[in-house]
Amino acid sequence: MSERVELAHNAAGRKVPSVVNGRPQIPYLGVGKYQVRGRKAAPPLRSNKDYPDNGNKRLPDLTTALKKGGLRDGMVISNHHHLRDGDRVALMALEAAAKLGIRDLTWFPSASFPSQKSAIDLMQSGVIHHIEGSMNGPLGDYCSQGKMRGTGVLRSHGGRWQAIQDGEVHIDIAIIAAPTADAFGNADGSHGKSACGSLGFALADSMYADTVIVVTDNLVPFPCIPWQIQGNNVDYVVEVDSIGDPAKIVSGTTQITRSPNRLRIAELVARFMREAGIMRNGFSFQAGAGGIALAFVDYLRRMMKEDGVKARFVRGGSTRYLVEMLHEGLTDYILDGQTFDLDAVKSIASDPRHVPTSPFTSYNYHGKGNFASMVDAVVLGATEVDVNFNGNVVTHSDGRLLHGIGGWQNCLFAKCTILAVPSFRDRIPVIVDEVTTLTGPGELIDVVVTERGIAINPQRQDLLDAVKGSNLPVRSIQEIKAEVEQICGGRPAKPKLGDRPVAVVKWVDGRVLDTVWQVG
Amino acid sequence: MSGAKEKRTAQAAEAGHWGKDVRSDLHVSLEPSDSGGLEITLESRVSAYYGTSILAQTRQVLETLGVKHARVAIHDEGALPFVISSRIETAVKRAGLGSGKKAMPEKVALPASSARDRLRRSRLYLPGSEPKYFINASLHQPDAIILDLEDSVHHAEKDAARILVRNALRAVDFGDCERMLRINQLPLGLEDLVELIPEQPDLVLVPKVEHPGQIAEVDRMIGELKARQDINRAIWLMPIIESALGIENAFAIVAASPNVVALTIGLEDYTADLGVARTVDGRESLYARSRIVNASRAAGVQAIDSVFSDVADTEALRQWGENSRALGFEGMGCIHPSQIPVVYAAFSPSPAEVEKAEKIVAAFEEAQQRGLGVVSLGSKMIDPPVVQRAQKLVTRAKATKQ
Numbered sequence: 001m002s003e004r005v006e007l008a009h010n011a012a013g014r015k016v017p018s019v020v021n022g023r024p025q026i027p028y029l030g031v032g033k034y035q036v037r038g039r040k041a042a043p044p045l046r047s048n049k050d051y052p053d054n055g056n057k058r059l060p061d062l063t064t065a066l067k068k069g070g071l072r073d074g075m076v077i078s079n080h081h082h083l084r085d086g087d088r089v090a091l092m093a094l095e096a097a098a099k100l101g102i103r104d105l106t107w108f109p110s111a112s113f114p115s116q117k118s119a120i121d122l123m124q125s126g127v128i129h130h131i132e133g134s135m136n137g138p139l140g141d142y143c144s145q146g147k148m149r150g151t152g153v154l155r156s157h158g159g160r161w162q163a164i165q166d167g168e169v170h171i172d173i174a175i176i177a178a179p180t181a182d183a184f185g186n187a188d189g190s191h192g193k194s195a196c197g198s199l200g201f202a203l204a205d206s207m208y209a210d211t212v213i214v215v216t217d218n219l220v221p222f223p224c225i226p227w228q229i230q231g232n233n234v235d236y237v238v239e240v241d242s243i244g245d246p247a248k249i250v251s252g253t254t255q256i257t258r259s260p261n262r263l264r265i266a267e268l269v270a271r272f273m274r275e276a277g278i279m280r281n282g283f284s285f286q287a288g289a290g291g292i293a294l295a296f297v298d299y300l301r302r303m304m305k306e307d308g309v310k311a312r313f314v315r316g317g318s319t320r321y322l323v324e325m326l327h328e329g330l331t332d333y334i335l336d337g338q339t340f341d342l343d344a345v346k347s348i349a350s351d352p353r354h355v356p357t358s359p360f361t362s363y364n365y366h367g368k369g370n371f372a373s374m375v376d377a378v379v380l381g382a383t384e385v386d387v388n389f390n391g392n393v394v395t396h397s398d399g400r401l402l403h404g405i406g407g408w409q410n411c412l413f414a415k416c417t418i419l420a421v422p423s424f425r426d427r428i429p430v431i432v433d434e435v436t437t438l439t440g441p442g443e444l445i446d447v448v449v450t451e452r453g454i455a456i457n458p459q460r461q462d463l464l465d466a467v468k469g470s471n472l473p474v475r476s477i478q479e480i481k482a483e484v485e486q487i488c489g490g491r492p493a494k495p496k497l498g499d500r501p502v503a504v505v506k507w508v509d510g511r512v513l514d515t516v517w518q519v520g
Numbered sequence: 521m522s523g524a525k526e527k528r529t530a531q532a533a534e535a536g537h538w539g540k541d542v543r544s545d546l547h548v549s550l551e552p553s554d555s556g557g558l559e560i561t562l563e564s565r566v567s568a569y570y571g572t573s574i575l576a577q578t579r580q581v582l583e584t585l586g587v588k589h590a591r592v593a594i595h596d597e598g599a600l601p602f603v604i605s606s607r608i609e610t611a612v613k614r615a616g617l618g619s620g621k622k623a624m625p626e627k628v629a630l631p632a633s634s635a636r637d638r639l640r641r642s643r644l645y646l647p648g649s650e651p652k653y654f655i656n657a658s659l660h661q662p663d664a665i666i667l668d669l670e671d672s673v674h675h676a677e678k679d680a681a682r683i684l685v686r687n688a689l690r691a692v693d694f695g696d697c698e699r700m701l702r703i704n705q706l707p708l709g710l711e712d713l714v715e716l717i718p719e720q721p722d723l724v725l726v727p728k729v730e731h732p733g734q735i736a737e738v739d740r741m742i743g744e745l746k747a748r749q750d751i752n753r754a755i756w757l758m759p760i761i762e763s764a765l766g767i768e769n770a771f772a773i774v775a776a777s778p779n780v781v782a783l784t785i786g787l788e789d790y791t792a793d794l795g796v797a798r799t800v801d802g803r804e805s806l807y808a809r810s811r812i813v814n815a816s817r818a819a820g821v822q823a824i825d826s827v828f829s830d831v832a833d834t835e836a837l838r839q840w841g842e843n844s845r846a847l848g849f850e851g852m853g854c855i856h857p858s859q860i861p862v863v864y865a866a867f868s869p870s871p872a873e874v875e876k877a878e879k880i881v882a883a884f885e886e887a888q889q890r891g892l893g894v895v896s897l898g899s900k901m902i903d904p905p906v907v908q909r910a911q912k913l914v915t916r917a918k919a920t921k922q
Contacts, residue, residue, distance in 0.1 A: 260857035261656050398568040426543055426598020427566045451659050487655060489577075489601040492569030 041167030069211035086248030089177035134404020152503030158363025174205035185234025186227035192218030197339020200358035257291035266295035286315035363410035389442030533614035536607035564596035586619030602691035647672035648681035658695035660857035732776035762789035827853035841866025
């Protein structure tokens with residue numbers, strides 16, 4: 001069971017534990033208030049004399065690689081999630097560890113997926129002590145119910161890089177699933193039967209882990225071109241029949257929502273960007289692959305054509321829609337963090353204007369700047385937004401774990417952050433008095449677009465002025481909230497949360513922003 | 521799903537829907553008992569937030585309906601309060617329980633009554649048994665919404681839809697939309713009127729009209745119900761012609777009541793009656809549609825076109841709409857909100873048309889001021905009907921600029 005710890009109030013007024021999994025924590029101090037010092041963590045020094053001159057680092061199987069990598073009880077094992085729900089490598093590694101009789105591992109994936117639910121068995125049998133990484137579906141429920149031995153730690157993609165780089169998480173063994181690799185360990189995600197596009201989430205693991213194992217089902221003769229993972233960081237290469245289920249790695253086609261409400265929200269977002277003057281020559285934007293985001297891209301693209309406007313770059317979550325914009329000359333570049341469908345994978349493999357990025361270039365907060373803050377507008381979702389524009393993406397309104405943070409927190413630094421959300425789902429209001437779990441501070445959230453109107457953060461007088469006189473339905477967030485409560489038959493009851501922390505939400509600087517509490 | 525409505529003795533009954541793919545609805549199953557009061561069980565995807573509220577509402581609705589003893593099981597998928605009351609009332613009715621009283625949700629303010637000649641370019645169909653579409657319908661800004669009791673509602677669900685639509689007319693804010701109601705074919709449609717006229721819809725669509733007598737009958741019934749309820753505001757009529765015989769009687773049908781404000785056609789049924797296929801350019805119905813336009817004009821009411829059923833093909837819809845406007849129609853039906861802006865564009869005069877009309881109106885006003893009998897624009901003399909048409913177009917263009 002997780003340790004009994006002191007709780008402290010952080011700068012956002014949230015109660016957070018001062019120790020998590022035995023490590024002392026600093027509570028969140030505010031946006032830009034924590035000053036990091038010191039030097040980056042680094043992997044141990046190695047010498048060429050210990051690696052084959054012919055560059056052949058192949059080992060017969062993963063178990064051998066784990067043994068040679070010195071796998072021991074209590075180690076930190078990492079995986080990336082570019083293969084999404086189709087991934088087979090993470091469980092392959094954890095099950096191999098189980099067979100070796102290993103216990104008390106910390107599993108540190110960049111995200112977990114429902115198909116990895118048998119990790120629950122490995123937690124119950126003691127192989128895994130706890131997971132640090134996003135948890136949803138069955139794993140989310142397991143953690144929410146307080147069944148995990150340690151405390152979950154939820155980080156953004158940038159926050160995961162920051163934690164590794166700052167030495168807050170030390171990866172003992174990184175196991176990197178690679179759709180293509182050579183025997184030296186150069187690896188890439190854009191080719192092969194299990195192609196997934198960018199491998200950016202695995203980059204930090206390859207640079208900072210003590211031992212790096214590349215697992216591939218498409219071993220090519222040296223050199224693997226292009227390479228996103230450098231073989232110079234890799235210890236061992238293991239060839240397997242299959243690293244994942246291609247059907248679940250990328251979707252064949254991404255479909256735009258047909259829901260009238262979601263389409264309306266998407267159209268309002270695009271109209272807002274046009275009316276506010278954000279959509280202008282040379283601008284940039286980011287949108288994910290969710291239903292509203294895809295539809296938004298389609299509306300914006302039409303408006304860009306109508307107005308003869310071209311973007312300098314777009315950031316994705318890349319899909320067919322961004323690829324089409326690239327082909328139509330509506331953007332010069334796609335800077336790609338994750339590649340979601342077949343068209344996007346094909347594009348990143350063949351078009352030099354479609355560039356893979358990593359959390360280092362895009363999201364890391366402890367660096368010399370990043371791309372996310374340079375983007376003119378980003379369109380994000382949320383499960384809840386409160387009247388102070390604070391957002392929640394990690395839990396349901398009842399406090400159960402729902403999503404990982406993904407790049408969400410990192411994207412809040414864009415010049416204009418837009419949350420595109422329905423004002424209520426079923427009967428559950430999305431606009432609330434106070435978010436259940438604070439994931440993003442309201443001072444960074446500029447606009448909330450719902451089907452019932454657009455609320456602009458009063459701190460953004462410039463945006464309020466920019467759309468003055470337009471025919472957009474701009475309203476106060478309180479007004480929308482009141483209307484929704486009227487429709488839903490009153491304010492919802494506050495869900496009863498336990499008093500035991502089951503996970504913490506880290507801010508982009510590694511400080512503790514909020515706590516996820518055990519639910520009934 | 522039981523649609524039985526026997527009233528003899530109390531029996532177990534159910535109403536509504538639940539399941540993984542159901543949203544904003546609920547399922548009520550009800551078992552009468554002789555004693556023991558009300559035993560209510562609730563499973564709800566929103567129970568953490570509204571569980572207590574749903575239980576309290578259930579109890580209150582059952583008490584209002586006069587049900588004292590029953591076992592009630594509710595599976596809720598996030599239904600709004602007006603839906604919850606509807607489903608419970610339906611189950612109680614189907615079970616043959618209760619005192620015959622109704623459980624009316626609180627009313628939102630009734631919008632201003634609708635003008636005879638208001639814009640009716642788009643009307644959005646809302647299936648009367650699908651509550652999830654009601655609440656946000658007006659956000660898509662159709663000129664009207666139609667709560668449909670007819671073709672979109674399964675026979676076994678007619679009783680449920682009637683109650684649900686009644687509660688929607690009371691509890692849902694449809695904004696600036698005209699609130700239209702499509703009743704069932706007569707005589708069932710007359711029962712719909714009894715339940716729904718007290719909620720004062722703005723307009724009643726009467727389906728499958730073939731004779732003026734049918735409109736007269738509906739009109740008389742509405743008149744009686746209005747008098748009984750002391751309703752003063754207008755409740756307009758829009759007959760739907762859906763057969764060859766109806767087309768032959770079109771003018772007599774429009775002229776059957778002064779409350780008829782528009783006439784429309786149902787092309788699926790009409791083409792079926794002719795035994796021809798419906799095509800994208802609609803040449804098989806050109807005659808019928810022109811008859812509709814002519815009869816409407818002759819009677820001084822609006823001619824409104826049918827719906828376009830391929831939701832995915834917006835280009836074909838645009839062409840259909842433009843053609844329809846050229847024939848003399850003033851609007852058409854929409855079966856998906858995405859059709860609304862396309863229909864608006866098709867039925868709006870082009871900027872060039874508006875500009876020309878504005879010039880004519882300005883010339884007319886100037887001539888009036890100067891006391892000139894003859895209006896001229898440049899070297900052209902403008903006839904009075906041209907001025908009238910221009911005035912209409914300018915007014916319409918102003919009205920359509922939202």
